[in-house]
Amino acid sequence: MKESISKPIQRVDGPAKISGEARYIGDMHFENRLYAKTLRSTRAKARILSVKKPPLPRNYFIVGKDDVPGVNRMRTVVSDHPIFAEDTVEYIGQPILLVVGPEREKIYDIITKIKVEYEDLPALFTLEDAEKNSEVFTDYHYEKGEPQRAFGEAATIVEDEFRTGYQEHVYLEPQGMTAEFRDDTMFVYGSMQCPFYAEGALTEALGWPAERIRVIQTVTGGAFGGKEEFPSLTACQVAVAALKTGRPVTMIYDRDEDIICSTKRHPSIVRYKAALNRNQDIVALEIDVLLDAGAYNGLSPVVLQRSMFSATGVYNFPHLKVRGRNFMTNNVPSGAYRGFGAPQTIFGTEMMLHNIALKLGIDPLEYKMRHALKRGDPTCTGGKIRDIVKLPEIVKRVTQMSGYHDKRKNGQKYHGIGISLFLHGCGFTGNGEQTIGSKIILKKEGEKVILKVSSTEMGQGAETVLRKIVAYTVDIPFENVIYESVDTGKVPDSGPTVASRTTMIVGGLLQQAGLELKDRWHEADKIEVTRTYRHPDYIDWNNDTFQGDAYPTYSWGANVAEVEIDPVTYEIDVKKISAVYDVGLPIDETALRGQMQGGIVQGIGWATIEVMKTDEGRLIQKNLTDYKVPTSMDVPEVECDFINNPYEFGPFGAKCAGELPFVGSPPAVAAAVSNALGVPIRSIPITPEMLMEMDSDEN
Amino acid sequence: MKIEFTLNNEFKSINVDPAQRLLDLLREDFGLTSVKEGCGEGECGACIVLMDGRAVNSCLIPAGNIIGKSIVTLEGFRKTARYKMIEKCFLDAGSVQCGFCTPGFVMATESLLNENPHPTDEEIKAGLSGNLCRCTGYNMIIDGVKLAAKRGNGLW
Ligand code: FES
Ligand code: FES
Numbered sequence: 001m002k003e004s005i006s007k008p009i010q011r012v013d014g015p016a017k018i019s020g021e022a023r024y025i026g027d028m029h030f031e032n033r034l035y036a037k038t039l040r041s042t043r044a045k046a047r048i049l050s051v052k053k054p055p056l057p058r059n060y061f062i063v064g065k066d067d068v069p070g071v072n073r074m075r076t077v078v079s080d081h082p083i084f085a086e087d088t089v090e091y092i093g094q095p096i097l098l099v100v101g102p103e104r105e106k107i108y109d110i111i112t113k114i115k116v117e118y119e120d121l122p123a124l125f126t127l128e129d130a131e132k133n134s135e136v137f138t139d140y141h142y143e144k145g146e147p148q149r150a151f152g153e154a155a156t157i158v159e160d161e162f163r164t165g166y167q168e169h170v171y172l173e174p175q176g177m178t179a180e181f182r183d184d185t186m187f188v189y190g191s192m193q194c195p196f197y198a199e200g201a202l203t204e205a206l207g208w209p210a211e212r213i214r215v216i217q218t219v220t221g222g223a224f225g226g227k228e229e230f231p232s233l234t235a236c237q238v239a240v241a242a243l244k245t246g247r248p249v250t251m252i253y254d255r256d257e258d259i260i261c262s263t264k265r266h267p268s269i270v271r272y273k274a275a276l277n278r279n280q281d282i283v284a285l286e287i288d289v290l291l292d293a294g295a296y297n298g299l300s301p302v303v304l305q306r307s308m309f310s311a312t313g314v315y316n317f318p319h320l321k322v323r324g325r326n327f328m329t330n331n332v333p334s335g336a337y338r339g340f341g342a343p344q345t346i347f348g349t350e351m352m353l354h355n356i357a358l359k360l361g362i363d364p365l366e367y368k369m370r371h372a373l374k375r376g377d378p379t380c381t382g383g384k385i386r387d388i389v390k391l392p393e394i395v396k397r398v399t400q401m402s403g404y405h406d407k408r409k410n411g412q413k414y415h416g417i418g419i420s421l422f423l424h425g426c427g428f429t430g431n432g433e434q435t436i437g438s439k440i441i442l443k444k445e446g447e448k449v450i451l452k453v454s455s456t457e458m459g460q461g462a463e464t465v466l467r468k469i470v471a472y473t474v475d476i477p478f479e480n481v482i483y484e485s486v487d488t489g490k491v492p493d494s495g496p497t498v499a500s501r502t503t504m505i506v507g508g509l510l511q512q513a514g515l516e517l518k519d520r521w522h523e524a525d526k527i528e529v530t531r532t533y534r535h536p537d538y539i540d541w542n543n544d545t546f547q548g549d550a551y552p553t554y555s556w557g558a559n560v561a562e563v564e565i566d567p568v569t570y571e572i573d574v575k576k577i578s579a580v581y582d583v584g585l586p587i588d589e590t591a592l593r594g595q596m597q598g599g600i601v602q603g604i605g606w607a608t609i610e611v612m613k614t615d616e617g618r619l620i621q622k623n624l625t626d627y628k629v630p631t632s633m634d635v636p637e638v639e640c641d642f643i644n645n646p647y648e649f650g651p652f653g654a655k656c657a658g659e660l661p662f663v664g665s666p667p668a669v670a671a672a673v674s675n676a677l678g679v680p681i682r683s684i685p686i687t688p689e690m691l692m693e694m695d696s697d698e699n
Numbered sequence: 700m701k702i703e704f705t706l707n708n709e710f711k712s713i714n715v716d717p718a719q720r721l722l723d724l725l726r727e728d729f730g731l732t733s734v735k736e737g738c739g740e741g742e743c744g745a746c747i748v749l750m751d752g753r754a755v756n757s758c759l760i761p762a763g764n765i766i767g768k769s770i771v772t773l774e775g776f777r778k779t780a781r782y783k784m785i786e787k788c789f790l791d792a793g794s795v796q797c798g799f800c801t802p803g804f805v806m807a808t809e810s811l812l813n814e815n816p817h818p819t820d821e822e823i824k825a826g827l828s829g830n831l832c833r834c835t836g837y838n839m840i841i842d843g844v845k846l847a848a849k850r851g852n853g854l855w
Contacts, residue, residue: 014790017798018805019782020733020773027732170833172737172745172799221735221799222833255738459797459834590793594839598796601836624742624831632827632837 005472005652008590011464012483013219013457025176025191025218030248033178036063036098036241037107037251039114040261041089044330044617045123048087051096054113060106062114063241064097070207074233075200078137078297081333083205083236088121090295091332092617093261095233100241100249123330125617127269127292130327137297138304138326142546144382145319150284154275158356161272162348163683166612167265167337167605168621170629173221175262176252177234179242186213186239191220192231193456194496199488201232202239214489220458224602225336227458228498229299230263256623263335264612266291266303270311270348275319280360281370282353284319287311289345293326294333300326303334305429307341309550310663312380313349314391314421315371320380330617336498338602339662342424347607347684350420350667355680364671365404365419369395372421383549386538390645391421394558394580401639402560402578411675414565418671421558422664425551426656427501431541433552438505438533439492442470442513445526449474449517451510452484453494455502460658461591462502468588469507469651473514474521492530500555500656503587504647509533511651536649553647555655557581559600561668562636565676570688570695572608574636574669581640584647584655592657596640599661605630607666607684704765707775717763722746724762725772733773733802737831744803744830747810748772754810756829773802781809784851785843794843796834803830808844816855817848 016022053062065072065084072086073079085096099110124130151157177190186206192198195215202213215235220227234251241249253262268291275284289307293300308324350368357367369392377385398419399405407417427433441452451470457463467481474481484491494506509531516529541548560578565571577600586592609628612621621627646653670681679694703712706729715724722739725731725748737745739758746757749771776782785808788794795801804827811818811826818826823844824837832840848855 008793010790011793011795013798014795015786017795017801018786018789019777020802020805022798023732024735024799026736027726170831172743172797172831172833173735174737220797222797224833254736255740255743461796594793594796594835597836597838598834599836602833623740624738625740629831629833630837631831632824632841635824635837638836638838 005468006586006589008588009464009468009478011461011591012467013463022219024173024221025178025189026252028178028189028218030178030180030250033248033250034100034102034245035104035107036100036238036249037111038095039097039099039111041085041092041094041096043089043118043120044092045121046089046118047121048085048089049117049119052115054110056110057106060099060101060110061245062097063100063244067240067244068205069243071204073204074236075204076229076232077299077302081233081296081298083233083240091330093332094295095237098237098241100245123617125329125331125614127267127290127327130329131290135328136325137293137328138301140304140308140324140546141322142308142381143321144378144380147284147286147319147321150319151275154284155278156276158274158276159272160352160355161682162270162351164268164344164347165685166267167610168259168612168627169224169226169337171222171224171226174253174255174258175227175231175234177231177238178248178250179238180248181242181246184212186242187216188235188239189216189218190231190235191227192217193223193227193458193498195456195486195488196454196493197229197496198232198235201236205236206239214487217456217486220456223458224338225340225498226262228336228496230335259622259627260619261332263333265337266293266300266334266341266344268344270345272348272352274352274356282317285317286321289324291326291341292329292331292334294329294331296333297326298333299335302429303336303341306425307345309381309425309429310342311345311349313346314373314423314556316373316377317371331614332619338599339659340499343663343666346422346663347667347670351670351681354671354674368421379550381550382547387553387647388645390582390643391556393643394556394582395421397641397643398558398560398578398580401641404560414567414676416563416672416674416676417560418668418675419558419560420664420667420671423554423556424500424656424660424663426553426555427505427551428499430543430550433505433533434535436495438495438509440494440506440509440513440531441492442510442517442529444517448480448482449476450482450484452491453506454486454491455494455506456486456497458497460595461588462497465503465587465591466507466510469510470514473511474518500658500660503654504650504656505533507651507654508649552649553655555581555583555657555660557660557664559664559668561665561672563669563672563676565673565691570691572673572686574604576637577665577668579638579640579661579664580643581660582643582645583657583660584650585644585653586642587652587654593640595658596661597638599658600638600665601630601635603662603665604669607669608686609634611685611687700763702762702766704767705769707771715762717761719762721757721760721762721765725757731772731774735799735802737799742831744807745800747803747806747830749806749810752813754807773805776806776809781851781854784854785809785847788846788850789843792839792843792846794835794840800830800832804832804840808847811844812848812855
């Protein structure tokens with residue numbers, strides 16, 4: 001018997017990354033290349049009256065909307081973002097044109113000499129303003145049970161409201177892309193999560209068939225959702241420039257530019273109205289989710305869906321009425337970010353329950369567990385929790401690890417402990433997986449197996465984990481599994497690398513194909529096995545009514561946070577996070593631990609120090625000096641454990657993992673801060689100023 | 700302007716604009732692409748090189764300031780036994796994810812252990828505080844450094 005697949009192995013991309021030999025897009029050489037820089041809108045909303053261009057030196061070019069041979073829109077869920085601005089600009093930082101040429105200094109010089117004449121138009125800057133003006137991009141609803149009747153019969157009705165702010169991804173490698181037109185084909189190289197998204201966008205922007213387009217992912221220095229849809233925009237821009245100039249064109253953002261114009265986590269307001277019965281249990285809930293989508297809707301409708309389907313967390317509320325709206329503002333567009341709308345509503349729901357429990361004088365954990373989902377319960381959209389729910393074991397383990405109950409009893413002011421319970425729906429929302437129909441190929445060549453997928457390694461360990469799944473399944477040495485480079489000309493479309501779907505969905509297909517390959521191993525020297533994803537038969541989802549199973553299964557977790565608040569400065573020091581997760585079965589414990597540690601710390605950042613605000617559409621924190629992310633000095637001790645609960649349809653029982661830790665740490669930290677000061681927390685990031693004010697009100 | 704300095708233990712004499720950033724000089728004129736640009740403003744440490752043995756952010760140093768100095772990048776450092784030890788320990792501790800921050804952390808670790816071969820946890824945290832990592836949450840990098848200090852007893 002082989003060792004458990006969970007036992008860690010050395011990650012394959014480790015050595016080249018440590019030695020500095022790994023080549024990211026900025027490290028690649030292209031013969032005869034030109035560089036590009038973007039001229040951006042300085043207005044939040046305006047009509048472009050004229051663009052005055054200076055005379056250009058030889059080999060310098062201006063590339064704009066009239067150079068786009070196909071459709072001047074970036075293709076995504078809602079293809080509303082122009083590749084280059086047309087008659088109007090809708091946010092500060094919106095791309096208008098590129099200046100392209102051999103020397104960067106000269107390019108900057110030309111940019112400063114271009115004069116854009118604007119006529120300002122009335123703009124909207126906040127969610128509240130957008131709500132008042134009914135500037136709605138998307139408006140979704142769903143219901144469960146009979147909420148109206150339940151509210152009519154309620155003993156008590158409680159209302160609450162929560163807010164969350166922007167978050168910038170701060171992938172350490174800024175966005176970068178190079179396009180090269182040769183052999184009648186457009187080659188696009190860059191840092192990205194989803195090469196087939198870029199390919200799709202390029203077919204429309206160029207008006208070419210996919211056969212004439214090759215998108216090649218280069219080593220990607222972090223992404224977290226920030227390189228999901230956004231690179232489709234830069235890919236189209238550099239491709240148009242390469243077509244016009246006939247030379248390779250590279251565009252790499254510096255950090256300030258990246259922060260100003262790239263997508264961010266959606267700021268949110270989430271409102272709750274809870275109907276309690278005589279036993280103080282919540283029998284019905286109304287949830288209203290408001291997201292700031294920014295100037296274009298783009299990917300936001302699906303973010304909103306996940307936000308709404310995650311809004312009941314790990315709980316079963318018998319009657320529900322959920323509404324979600326994406327609002328249009330003249331802010332930089334929001335987009336995909338680890339958790340994809342779920343962190344906003346999970347935070348709200350956890351704190352709503354926490355606040356009600358405190359008001360009732362009940363321990364928050366006890367109150368939460370009274371509402372916890374059990375196997376067989378309906379999901380919020382009327383699907384079914386089919387798999388074993390190990391939440392009670394998770395809670396038991398995490399409370400023991402952290403000494404939660406004793407510490408809570410012996411609490412002192414400025415020292416706090418808090419708990420969060422959470423889940424994450426695995427894979428695409430709704431019928432997304434079914435629509436995408438991921439394909440994978442395994443190819444035996446002698447003793448080797450070539451693995452062909454479009455899943456990208458962006459730091460999360462996909463290459464190591466997927467190779468491991470194949471090696472274990474076919475029962476061949478790890479070194480004999482070759483990971484084909486992710487190039488749309490070479491690999492099938494196994495879907496984007498998002499939604500924590502890679503291990504479970506793509507890994508699951510690889511396992512199926514691997515089993516077939518193993519059976520047929522001695523048939524021939526060369527064998528090719530393919531698989532295409534089909535939803536398990538039991539899953540039923542209606543995307544018009546939002547009824548059924550929004551996800552095939554869920555991963556679960558609980559976090560306990562311990563904090564200390566400085567009594568003078570009110571700075572929050574997160575001392576320790578104890579975390580327990582059910583992700584089915586870990587495929588590689590070290591890789592998984594890495595995801596958990598990193599996700600927890602990113603979540604703490606969002607909940608505490610990562611303040612990003614806008615003033616009339618202009619970002620106030622626009623570089624890493626002003627926008628603070630956690631450093632080694634800020635990180636708590638993190639103790640992390642896993643409860644095995646193998647999932648029938650996941651490879652070796654694995655479910656989703658990458659986003660789960662992000663969802664869990666913010667509400668745990670907020671609950672701990674609430675405990676330390678005896679105040680309710682209703683918005684994140686929790687700033688010292690906010691705490692100081694609340695604490696002095698309290699006194 | 701003519702600038703003379705040592706780069707990875709080799710004497711160099713070149714003509715450059717003294718205002719040019721050391722980062723660009725290393726990446727573009729010498730092709731030393733282990734030196735990364737994560738922020739260009741001294742916040743992230745991805746561009747760290749050793750200048751006379753001390754870690755500096757090469758994005759903040761004008762080429763004119765390196766006259767007569769010894770600059771070591773990861774391309775030079777990776778030939779040493781100390782590097783091998785750091786590499787092994789980073790691999791074992793799971794210190795690497797996307798890797799864009801990693802060269803900077805390797806150089807910061809060398810500088811830290813060079814000054815203090817047996818650092819406490821707090822000293823490690825302080826020693827790495829100029830380097831940002833968005834993937835790992837730092838604990839697994841700190842573990843890698845601890846392991847290197849322990850296993851590399853005598854190397855530093
Ligand atoms: S690039 Fe030099 S510190 Fe970030
Ligand atoms: S490993 Fe990605 S930033 Fe550190």
